[in-house]
Amino acid sequence: MTPNSVAIVGAAETTDLGKIPDMGQIQLHADAALNALADCGLTIKDIDGVATAGHSPQELAHYLGIVPSWVDGTSVGGCSYMLHVRHAVAAIEAGMCTTVLITHGESGRSRTGFLSPAMFASQFDAQFERPFGVSIPPTRFTLPVMRMMKDTGLTEEHLAMVAVVQREWAAFHPRASFRDPISVDDVLSSKMIAYPFRKLMCCLVTDGGGALILTSADRAKDFPTKPVYIRGLGESVETPVISQMKDMTSSAAFRVSGKKAFETAGISHADVDHLMIYDAFAHLPIYGLEDLGFVGRGEAGPFIAEGNTRPGGKLPMNTNGGGLSYMHSGMYGMYALQESVRQMRGISPAQVPDAKISFCHGVGGMFGASGSVVMTNEA
Protein backbone atom coordinates (compact mmCIF):
# COMPACT_ATOMS: atom_id res chain seq x y z
CA MET A 1 0.00 0.00 0.00
CA THR A 2 0.97 3.63 -0.40
CA PRO A 3 0.54 5.52 2.89
CA ASN A 4 -2.26 8.12 2.81
CA SER A 5 -3.52 7.11 -0.66
CA VAL A 6 -7.01 6.43 0.72
CA ALA A 7 -9.04 8.29 3.32
CA ILE A 8 -12.05 7.71 5.53
CA VAL A 9 -14.51 10.46 4.56
CA GLY A 10 -17.66 9.15 6.23
CA ALA A 11 -17.98 7.60 9.68
CA ALA A 12 -20.92 7.09 11.99
CA GLU A 13 -22.44 4.80 14.58
CA THR A 14 -26.09 3.88 14.80
CA THR A 15 -28.49 6.62 15.92
CA ASP A 16 -28.91 4.83 19.24
CA LEU A 17 -26.39 2.66 21.05
CA GLY A 18 -26.71 0.14 23.85
CA LYS A 19 -30.24 -1.23 23.98
CA ILE A 20 -32.13 -1.13 20.67
CA PRO A 21 -34.80 -3.86 20.85
CA ASP A 22 -36.97 -2.26 18.17
CA MET A 23 -34.42 -2.59 15.38
CA GLY A 24 -33.49 -5.80 13.58
CA GLN A 25 -29.83 -6.55 13.06
CA ILE A 26 -29.67 -5.82 9.32
CA GLN A 27 -31.36 -2.47 9.99
CA LEU A 28 -28.58 -1.64 12.45
CA HIS A 29 -26.18 -1.99 9.50
CA ALA A 30 -28.42 0.23 7.38
CA ASP A 31 -28.98 2.84 10.10
CA ALA A 32 -25.22 3.24 10.53
CA ALA A 33 -24.68 3.26 6.74
CA LEU A 34 -27.27 5.99 6.19
CA ASN A 35 -25.73 8.02 9.02
CA ALA A 36 -22.26 7.66 7.49
CA LEU A 37 -23.56 8.69 4.05
CA ALA A 38 -25.22 11.76 5.58
CA ASP A 39 -21.96 12.49 7.41
CA CYS A 40 -20.06 12.93 4.14
CA GLY A 41 -22.88 14.07 1.86
CA LEU A 42 -22.98 10.98 -0.34
CA THR A 43 -25.93 8.82 -1.37
CA ILE A 44 -26.33 5.09 -1.83
CA LYS A 45 -25.76 5.61 -5.58
CA ASP A 46 -22.20 6.76 -4.93
CA ILE A 47 -21.17 3.48 -3.29
CA ASP A 48 -19.55 0.91 -5.60
CA GLY A 49 -17.86 -1.29 -3.01
CA VAL A 50 -19.33 -2.96 0.09
CA ALA A 51 -17.80 -4.96 2.91
CA THR A 52 -19.27 -6.42 6.04
CA ALA A 53 -18.95 -9.25 8.56
CA GLY A 54 -21.59 -11.04 10.58
CA HIS A 55 -24.11 -10.62 7.80
CA SER A 56 -23.36 -11.65 4.24
CA PRO A 57 -22.30 -8.79 1.97
CA GLN A 58 -25.00 -9.76 -0.51
CA GLU A 59 -27.68 -9.28 2.13
CA LEU A 60 -26.20 -5.90 2.99
CA ALA A 61 -25.88 -4.79 -0.64
CA HIS A 62 -29.36 -5.94 -1.52
CA TYR A 63 -30.90 -4.39 1.58
CA LEU A 64 -29.30 -1.05 0.77
CA GLY A 65 -30.07 -1.29 -2.95
CA ILE A 66 -26.49 -1.42 -4.14
CA VAL A 67 -25.09 -3.62 -6.92
CA PRO A 68 -21.39 -3.13 -6.22
CA SER A 69 -18.36 -3.81 -8.39
CA TRP A 70 -16.30 -4.88 -5.36
CA VAL A 71 -17.32 -7.04 -2.38
CA ASP A 72 -15.55 -8.26 0.75
CA GLY A 73 -17.17 -10.63 3.25
CA THR A 74 -14.07 -11.44 5.30
CA SER A 75 -15.44 -12.60 8.63
CA VAL A 76 -12.77 -13.44 11.19
CA GLY A 77 -14.48 -12.06 14.27
CA GLY A 78 -14.54 -8.60 15.78
CA CYS A 79 -11.51 -7.26 13.90
CA SER A 80 -13.03 -8.07 10.50
CA TYR A 81 -13.62 -4.36 9.89
CA MET A 82 -9.91 -3.61 10.26
CA LEU A 83 -9.28 -6.22 7.56
CA HIS A 84 -12.03 -4.69 5.42
CA VAL A 85 -10.25 -1.32 5.62
CA ARG A 86 -7.02 -2.97 4.51
CA HIS A 87 -8.70 -4.78 1.62
CA ALA A 88 -10.63 -1.64 0.62
CA VAL A 89 -7.43 0.40 0.43
CA ALA A 90 -5.92 -2.23 -1.87
CA ALA A 91 -9.07 -2.30 -4.01
CA ILE A 92 -9.27 1.49 -4.34
CA GLU A 93 -5.55 1.71 -5.13
CA ALA A 94 -6.00 -1.00 -7.79
CA GLY A 95 -8.94 0.80 -9.36
CA MET A 96 -11.44 -1.99 -8.61
CA CYS A 97 -13.86 0.52 -7.09
CA THR A 98 -13.86 4.14 -5.96
CA THR A 99 -16.05 4.43 -2.86
CA VAL A 100 -16.31 1.66 -0.28
CA LEU A 101 -18.91 1.28 2.46
CA ILE A 102 -17.98 -0.94 5.44
CA THR A 103 -20.78 -1.70 7.90
CA HIS A 104 -21.27 -3.41 11.23
CA GLY A 105 -24.57 -4.09 12.97
CA GLU A 106 -25.23 -6.46 15.81
CA SER A 107 -28.19 -6.98 18.07
CA GLY A 108 -25.92 -8.55 20.66
CA ARG A 109 -28.15 -7.78 23.64
CA SER A 110 -31.72 -7.72 22.31
CA ARG A 111 -31.14 -10.42 19.67
CA THR A 112 -33.65 -8.76 17.36
CA GLY A 113 -33.26 -10.29 13.91
CA PHE A 114 -30.05 -11.79 15.21
CA LEU A 115 -27.90 -13.99 13.01
CA SER A 116 -24.93 -15.62 14.64
CA PRO A 117 -21.63 -14.93 12.91
CA ALA A 118 -20.72 -18.54 13.81
CA MET A 119 -17.31 -17.40 14.90
CA PHE A 120 -16.58 -20.57 16.85
CA ALA A 121 -17.35 -22.92 14.02
CA SER A 122 -14.32 -25.08 13.52
CA GLN A 123 -13.68 -28.80 13.45
CA PHE A 124 -10.96 -28.57 16.09
CA ASP A 125 -13.29 -26.58 18.34
CA ALA A 126 -16.15 -29.04 17.95
CA GLN A 127 -13.96 -32.06 18.69
CA PHE A 128 -11.23 -30.83 21.01
CA GLU A 129 -12.56 -27.86 22.96
CA ARG A 130 -16.34 -27.69 23.35
CA PRO A 131 -16.60 -31.18 24.93
CA PHE A 132 -14.54 -29.85 27.86
CA GLY A 133 -17.03 -27.18 28.87
CA VAL A 134 -15.97 -23.99 27.11
CA SER A 135 -18.77 -22.01 25.57
CA ILE A 136 -19.14 -18.25 25.51
CA PRO A 137 -16.02 -16.09 25.13
CA PRO A 138 -15.36 -15.47 28.87
CA THR A 139 -14.66 -19.19 29.24
CA ARG A 140 -12.30 -19.32 26.25
CA PHE A 141 -10.56 -16.04 25.66
CA THR A 142 -9.37 -16.00 29.27
CA LEU A 143 -7.62 -19.38 29.14
CA PRO A 144 -4.04 -18.21 28.46
CA VAL A 145 -3.99 -15.61 31.24
CA MET A 146 -2.91 -17.81 34.17
CA ARG A 147 0.19 -18.67 32.11
CA MET A 148 0.76 -14.99 31.43
CA MET A 149 0.48 -14.25 35.16
CA LYS A 150 2.99 -16.93 36.14
CA ASP A 151 5.49 -16.14 33.38
CA THR A 152 5.42 -12.33 33.41
CA GLY A 153 4.22 -11.26 36.85
CA LEU A 154 0.87 -9.93 35.65
CA THR A 155 -1.56 -9.70 38.60
CA GLU A 156 -5.31 -9.62 39.15
CA GLU A 157 -4.86 -6.01 40.31
CA HIS A 158 -3.26 -5.16 36.96
CA LEU A 159 -6.24 -6.65 35.16
CA ALA A 160 -8.59 -4.70 37.40
CA MET A 161 -6.77 -1.47 36.62
CA VAL A 162 -7.49 -1.94 32.90
CA ALA A 163 -11.20 -1.74 33.70
CA VAL A 164 -10.74 1.16 36.13
CA VAL A 165 -8.81 3.31 33.64
CA GLN A 166 -11.20 2.63 30.79
CA ARG A 167 -14.13 3.66 32.95
CA GLU A 168 -12.33 6.99 33.41
CA TRP A 169 -12.36 7.42 29.61
CA ALA A 170 -15.98 6.31 29.29
CA ALA A 171 -17.01 9.11 31.66
CA PHE A 172 -16.29 11.59 28.84
CA HIS A 173 -18.70 9.88 26.44
CA PRO A 174 -22.43 10.59 26.73
CA ARG A 175 -23.13 7.48 24.62
CA ALA A 176 -21.06 5.10 26.77
CA SER A 177 -23.04 2.33 28.49
CA PHE A 178 -21.26 2.70 31.84
CA ARG A 179 -19.79 6.04 32.98
CA ASP A 180 -19.64 5.92 36.78
CA PRO A 181 -16.16 5.54 38.29
CA ILE A 182 -15.11 2.12 39.60
CA SER A 183 -12.26 1.06 41.88
CA VAL A 184 -9.91 -1.91 41.85
CA ASP A 185 -11.91 -3.26 44.79
CA ASP A 186 -15.14 -2.94 42.80
CA VAL A 187 -13.61 -5.01 40.01
CA LEU A 188 -12.08 -7.62 42.30
CA SER A 189 -15.31 -8.06 44.26
CA SER A 190 -17.55 -8.33 41.19
CA LYS A 191 -19.03 -11.70 40.33
CA MET A 192 -16.62 -14.49 39.39
CA ILE A 193 -17.23 -15.56 35.79
CA ALA A 194 -14.20 -17.66 34.87
CA TYR A 195 -11.41 -17.53 37.43
CA PRO A 196 -9.39 -15.32 37.45
CA PHE A 197 -11.87 -13.22 35.46
CA ARG A 198 -14.63 -11.31 37.19
CA LYS A 199 -17.59 -9.60 35.63
CA LEU A 200 -16.05 -6.12 35.45
CA MET A 201 -13.07 -7.57 33.54
CA CYS A 202 -15.48 -8.75 30.83
CA CYS A 203 -17.03 -6.74 28.02
CA LEU A 204 -20.60 -5.53 27.81
CA VAL A 205 -23.20 -7.13 25.60
CA THR A 206 -25.09 -4.38 23.78
CA ASP A 207 -26.82 -3.44 20.50
CA GLY A 208 -25.46 -1.11 17.87
CA GLY A 209 -23.71 -0.60 14.59
CA GLY A 210 -21.22 1.53 12.75
CA ALA A 211 -20.17 2.35 9.21
CA LEU A 212 -17.17 3.77 7.40
CA ILE A 213 -16.90 5.24 3.88
CA LEU A 214 -13.51 5.25 2.15
CA THR A 215 -12.36 6.83 -1.08
CA SER A 216 -9.10 7.92 -2.70
CA ALA A 217 -7.20 10.72 -0.98
CA ASP A 218 -7.35 13.00 -4.02
CA ARG A 219 -11.17 12.93 -3.85
CA ALA A 220 -11.23 13.16 -0.06
CA LYS A 221 -10.51 16.89 -0.07
CA ASP A 222 -13.89 17.56 -1.71
CA PHE A 223 -15.89 16.29 1.27
CA PRO A 224 -17.35 18.34 4.12
CA THR A 225 -15.62 16.13 6.69
CA LYS A 226 -11.95 16.31 7.66
CA PRO A 227 -10.23 13.46 5.79
CA VAL A 228 -8.73 10.74 7.93
CA TYR A 229 -5.95 9.12 5.93
CA ILE A 230 -5.03 5.45 6.11
CA ARG A 231 -1.31 5.46 6.72
CA GLY A 232 -0.54 1.86 7.61
CA LEU A 233 -2.24 -1.54 7.71
CA GLY A 234 -1.70 -5.10 8.87
CA GLU A 235 -3.63 -8.34 9.31
CA SER A 236 -3.10 -11.95 10.29
CA VAL A 237 -4.74 -15.08 11.70
CA GLU A 238 -3.31 -17.71 14.03
CA THR A 239 -5.78 -20.38 15.15
CA PRO A 240 -9.51 -21.07 15.55
CA VAL A 241 -8.89 -22.78 18.91
CA ILE A 242 -7.22 -21.05 21.82
CA SER A 243 -5.68 -24.28 23.14
CA GLN A 244 -3.47 -24.32 20.06
CA MET A 245 -2.07 -20.81 20.41
CA LYS A 246 1.69 -21.31 20.00
CA ASP A 247 2.60 -19.11 22.96
CA MET A 248 0.01 -18.46 25.66
CA THR A 249 1.74 -15.21 26.59
CA SER A 250 1.83 -13.65 23.13
CA SER A 251 -0.43 -13.54 20.07
CA ALA A 252 1.31 -14.41 16.82
CA ALA A 253 -1.51 -12.71 14.90
CA PHE A 254 -1.01 -9.51 16.92
CA ARG A 255 2.72 -9.52 16.26
CA VAL A 256 2.40 -10.06 12.49
CA SER A 257 -0.41 -7.56 12.04
CA GLY A 258 1.13 -4.88 14.22
CA LYS A 259 4.60 -5.14 12.66
CA LYS A 260 3.14 -4.82 9.17
CA ALA A 261 1.10 -1.77 10.17
CA PHE A 262 4.13 0.00 11.65
CA GLU A 263 6.26 -0.88 8.61
CA THR A 264 3.75 0.30 6.03
CA ALA A 265 3.05 3.49 7.96
CA GLY A 266 6.76 4.20 8.32
CA ILE A 267 6.33 5.26 11.92
CA SER A 268 7.83 4.34 15.28
CA HIS A 269 5.98 3.78 18.55
CA ALA A 270 6.89 7.27 19.72
CA ASP A 271 4.91 8.71 16.78
CA VAL A 272 1.62 7.22 18.05
CA ASP A 273 -0.51 9.87 19.79
CA HIS A 274 -3.59 7.75 20.34
CA LEU A 275 -4.07 4.01 20.67
CA MET A 276 -7.05 1.70 20.50
CA ILE A 277 -6.61 -1.98 21.45
CA TYR A 278 -9.76 -4.07 21.21
CA ASP A 279 -10.65 -5.03 24.77
CA ALA A 280 -13.21 -7.79 24.86
CA PHE A 281 -11.56 -8.71 28.17
CA ALA A 282 -9.15 -6.90 30.47
CA HIS A 283 -6.10 -8.86 29.36
CA LEU A 284 -6.30 -7.83 25.71
CA PRO A 285 -4.78 -4.36 26.12
CA ILE A 286 -2.00 -6.07 28.10
CA TYR A 287 -1.22 -8.53 25.31
CA GLY A 288 -1.68 -5.75 22.75
CA LEU A 289 0.73 -3.29 24.34
CA GLU A 290 3.41 -5.99 24.57
CA ASP A 291 2.86 -7.71 21.22
CA LEU A 292 2.70 -4.40 19.34
CA GLY A 293 5.96 -3.41 21.01
CA PHE A 294 4.79 -0.34 22.95
CA VAL A 295 6.29 -1.89 26.09
CA GLY A 296 8.50 -4.88 26.87
CA ARG A 297 7.40 -8.29 28.07
CA GLY A 298 5.75 -8.16 31.48
CA GLU A 299 5.61 -4.36 31.44
CA ALA A 300 2.06 -3.71 30.21
CA GLY A 301 0.30 -4.38 33.53
CA PRO A 302 2.46 -1.90 35.47
CA PHE A 303 2.38 0.53 32.51
CA ILE A 304 -1.41 0.77 32.72
CA ALA A 305 -1.52 0.67 36.54
CA GLU A 306 0.93 3.59 36.68
CA GLY A 307 -1.50 5.71 34.67
CA ASN A 308 0.26 5.94 31.31
CA THR A 309 -2.89 5.17 29.33
CA ARG A 310 -5.42 7.11 31.43
CA PRO A 311 -6.66 10.65 30.69
CA GLY A 312 -3.60 12.91 30.77
CA GLY A 313 -1.21 9.95 30.42
CA LYS A 314 1.51 9.76 27.78
CA LEU A 315 -0.21 7.07 25.69
CA PRO A 316 -4.00 7.62 25.74
CA MET A 317 -5.59 4.22 25.04
CA ASN A 318 -9.18 3.09 24.49
CA THR A 319 -10.44 6.62 24.89
CA ASN A 320 -14.08 5.68 24.30
CA GLY A 321 -14.04 3.40 27.35
CA GLY A 322 -13.64 0.32 25.17
CA GLY A 323 -15.63 -2.87 25.10
CA LEU A 324 -15.49 -2.88 28.89
CA SER A 325 -17.44 0.39 29.30
CA TYR A 326 -18.44 2.05 26.00
CA MET A 327 -20.23 -0.71 24.15
CA HIS A 328 -19.61 -4.24 22.91
CA SER A 329 -22.11 -5.70 20.51
CA GLY A 330 -20.04 -8.82 19.84
CA MET A 331 -17.85 -7.66 16.96
CA TYR A 332 -16.54 -4.52 18.61
CA GLY A 333 -13.78 -3.61 16.12
CA MET A 334 -15.99 -1.09 14.32
CA TYR A 335 -16.32 1.03 17.48
CA ALA A 336 -12.56 1.13 18.00
CA LEU A 337 -12.24 2.39 14.41
CA GLN A 338 -14.97 4.99 15.00
CA GLU A 339 -13.15 6.38 18.03
CA SER A 340 -9.88 6.57 16.08
CA VAL A 341 -11.71 8.52 13.35
CA ARG A 342 -13.23 10.88 15.94
CA GLN A 343 -9.80 11.46 17.45
CA MET A 344 -8.26 12.19 14.05
CA ARG A 345 -11.11 14.56 13.21
CA GLY A 346 -10.64 16.26 16.58
CA ILE A 347 -14.22 15.66 17.68
CA SER A 348 -14.04 12.91 20.31
CA PRO A 349 -15.74 13.77 23.61
CA ALA A 350 -12.45 12.55 25.10
CA GLN A 351 -10.28 14.38 22.59
CA VAL A 352 -6.51 13.93 22.87
CA PRO A 353 -5.05 17.39 22.18
CA ASP A 354 -3.15 17.68 18.87
CA ALA A 355 -3.38 13.95 18.14
CA LYS A 356 -2.03 13.33 14.64
CA ILE A 357 -1.54 9.57 14.49
CA SER A 358 -3.93 6.94 15.82
CA PHE A 359 -3.11 3.23 15.96
CA CYS A 360 -6.22 1.04 16.00
CA HIS A 361 -5.68 -2.65 16.74
CA GLY A 362 -8.30 -5.37 16.66
CA VAL A 363 -8.65 -8.99 17.67
CA GLY A 364 -10.96 -11.60 16.18
CA GLY A 365 -12.14 -14.86 17.70
CA MET A 366 -10.14 -15.95 20.73
CA PHE A 367 -6.72 -14.58 19.74
CA GLY A 368 -7.65 -16.11 16.39
CA ALA A 369 -7.24 -13.12 14.11
CA SER A 370 -5.94 -9.60 14.10
CA GLY A 371 -6.11 -6.39 12.10
CA SER A 372 -4.31 -3.08 12.57
CA VAL A 373 -5.08 0.32 11.03
CA VAL A 374 -2.88 3.40 11.37
CA MET A 375 -4.79 6.63 10.73
CA THR A 376 -3.55 10.19 10.44
CA ASN A 377 -5.09 13.61 9.85
CA GLU A 378 -1.98 14.86 8.04
CA ALA A 379 -1.59 13.81 4.41
Next chain:
Amino acid sequence: MTDRILPIPTPETRHFWEGTRIGELRLQRCIACDNTYFPPRPFCPDCGSRDVSIYAASGRGALHSYIINHIGAPGMKPPFAVAIVELEEGPRMMANIHDCPQTPEALVLDMPLEVSFEKVTDEITLPQFKPAKGA
Protein backbone atom coordinates in the same frame (compact mmCIF):
# COMPACT_ATOMS: atom_id res chain seq x y z
CA MET B 1 -27.87 -40.28 27.49
CA THR B 2 -25.81 -37.23 28.33
CA ASP B 3 -26.29 -33.49 27.90
CA ARG B 4 -22.57 -33.17 27.29
CA ILE B 5 -21.42 -31.79 23.99
CA LEU B 6 -19.60 -34.66 22.31
CA PRO B 7 -17.17 -34.75 19.44
CA ILE B 8 -18.21 -36.18 16.09
CA PRO B 9 -15.09 -37.88 14.72
CA THR B 10 -14.09 -37.22 11.13
CA PRO B 11 -11.98 -39.48 8.92
CA GLU B 12 -8.89 -37.49 9.90
CA THR B 13 -9.48 -37.77 13.66
CA ARG B 14 -11.07 -41.22 13.95
CA HIS B 15 -7.82 -42.86 15.06
CA PHE B 16 -7.65 -40.48 18.02
CA TRP B 17 -11.16 -41.29 19.26
CA GLU B 18 -10.62 -45.02 18.66
CA GLY B 19 -7.52 -44.67 20.83
CA THR B 20 -9.23 -43.02 23.80
CA ARG B 21 -11.84 -45.79 23.73
CA ILE B 22 -9.15 -48.38 24.43
CA GLY B 23 -7.17 -46.23 26.87
CA GLU B 24 -4.57 -44.78 24.49
CA LEU B 25 -3.78 -41.10 23.98
CA ARG B 26 -2.66 -41.04 20.37
CA LEU B 27 -0.43 -38.41 18.83
CA GLN B 28 1.07 -38.12 15.38
CA ARG B 29 4.71 -37.74 14.43
CA CYS B 30 6.18 -36.62 11.13
CA ILE B 31 8.62 -39.19 9.79
CA ALA B 32 10.34 -36.59 7.62
CA CYS B 33 11.00 -33.91 10.23
CA ASP B 34 10.29 -35.73 13.54
CA ASN B 35 7.68 -33.12 14.56
CA THR B 36 5.06 -34.40 17.02
CA TYR B 37 1.71 -32.66 16.63
CA PHE B 38 -1.91 -32.38 17.72
CA PRO B 39 -4.82 -32.03 16.82
CA PRO B 40 -4.81 -34.84 14.26
CA ARG B 41 -4.46 -34.37 10.52
CA PRO B 42 -2.90 -36.67 7.93
CA PHE B 43 0.09 -34.45 7.19
CA CYS B 44 2.70 -32.56 9.17
CA PRO B 45 1.65 -28.95 9.93
CA ASP B 46 5.31 -28.03 10.21
CA CYS B 47 6.75 -29.30 6.93
CA GLY B 48 3.72 -30.49 4.97
CA SER B 49 4.86 -34.08 4.57
CA ARG B 50 2.14 -36.73 4.30
CA ASP B 51 4.55 -39.32 5.69
CA VAL B 52 3.33 -39.41 9.28
CA SER B 53 2.83 -42.08 11.94
CA ILE B 54 0.40 -42.53 14.79
CA TYR B 55 1.65 -43.61 18.20
CA ALA B 56 0.49 -43.81 21.82
CA ALA B 57 1.73 -40.92 23.95
CA SER B 58 3.09 -41.39 27.47
CA GLY B 59 -0.01 -39.78 28.97
CA ARG B 60 2.19 -37.53 31.12
CA GLY B 61 1.87 -33.78 31.04
CA ALA B 62 1.77 -30.59 33.07
CA LEU B 63 -0.82 -27.94 33.85
CA HIS B 64 0.00 -25.14 31.42
CA SER B 65 -2.92 -22.78 32.03
CA TYR B 66 -6.57 -22.91 33.07
CA ILE B 67 -9.74 -21.12 34.05
CA ILE B 68 -12.38 -22.16 36.54
CA ASN B 69 -15.71 -21.96 34.74
CA HIS B 70 -18.39 -20.49 37.03
CA ILE B 71 -21.00 -20.16 34.27
CA GLY B 72 -21.56 -23.81 33.46
CA ALA B 73 -21.83 -25.77 30.25
CA PRO B 74 -24.26 -28.40 28.96
CA GLY B 75 -24.12 -31.40 31.29
CA MET B 76 -21.37 -29.90 33.46
CA LYS B 77 -21.96 -28.41 36.89
CA PRO B 78 -19.94 -25.29 37.79
CA PRO B 79 -17.47 -24.51 39.09
CA PHE B 80 -15.14 -26.72 37.07
CA ALA B 81 -11.68 -26.18 35.70
CA VAL B 82 -10.93 -26.10 32.00
CA ALA B 83 -7.24 -26.62 31.50
CA ILE B 84 -4.63 -26.50 28.82
CA VAL B 85 -2.30 -29.42 29.38
CA GLU B 86 1.18 -29.51 27.92
CA LEU B 87 2.04 -33.09 27.05
CA GLU B 88 5.48 -34.50 27.70
CA GLU B 89 5.80 -34.97 23.93
CA GLY B 90 5.24 -31.23 23.32
CA PRO B 91 1.73 -30.63 21.98
CA ARG B 92 -0.94 -29.04 24.16
CA MET B 93 -4.58 -30.04 24.53
CA MET B 94 -7.67 -28.93 26.39
CA ALA B 95 -9.00 -31.12 29.20
CA ASN B 96 -10.71 -31.05 32.58
CA ILE B 97 -8.74 -31.90 35.71
CA HIS B 98 -10.25 -34.79 37.65
CA ASP B 99 -9.53 -36.12 41.18
CA CYS B 100 -8.56 -32.63 42.33
CA PRO B 101 -10.39 -29.78 44.07
CA GLN B 102 -11.49 -27.24 41.48
CA THR B 103 -9.77 -24.37 43.27
CA PRO B 104 -6.83 -22.04 42.59
CA GLU B 105 -5.10 -23.46 45.67
CA ALA B 106 -5.21 -27.01 44.34
CA LEU B 107 -4.63 -26.17 40.69
CA VAL B 108 -1.03 -25.05 40.54
CA LEU B 109 0.58 -24.22 37.23
CA ASP B 110 3.16 -26.74 36.00
CA MET B 111 1.90 -29.44 38.38
CA PRO B 112 2.48 -32.89 36.86
CA LEU B 113 -0.59 -34.56 35.41
CA GLU B 114 -1.44 -37.92 33.93
CA VAL B 115 -4.11 -38.85 31.48
CA SER B 116 -7.32 -40.54 32.55
CA PHE B 117 -10.14 -41.64 30.32
CA GLU B 118 -13.74 -40.58 30.85
CA LYS B 119 -16.20 -42.85 29.08
CA VAL B 120 -19.20 -40.68 28.22
CA THR B 121 -21.00 -42.93 25.74
CA ASP B 122 -20.24 -46.25 24.06
CA GLU B 123 -18.76 -44.28 21.17
CA ILE B 124 -16.97 -41.45 22.92
CA THR B 125 -14.34 -41.51 25.65
CA LEU B 126 -12.80 -38.14 26.47
CA PRO B 127 -9.13 -37.80 27.39
CA GLN B 128 -8.96 -36.07 30.77
CA PHE B 129 -6.15 -35.43 33.24
CA LYS B 130 -5.56 -35.85 36.96
CA PRO B 131 -2.67 -35.05 39.31
CA ALA B 132 0.16 -37.50 38.64
CA LYS B 133 0.65 -40.28 41.18
CA GLY B 134 3.64 -39.78 43.46
CA ALA B 135 4.04 -36.17 42.44
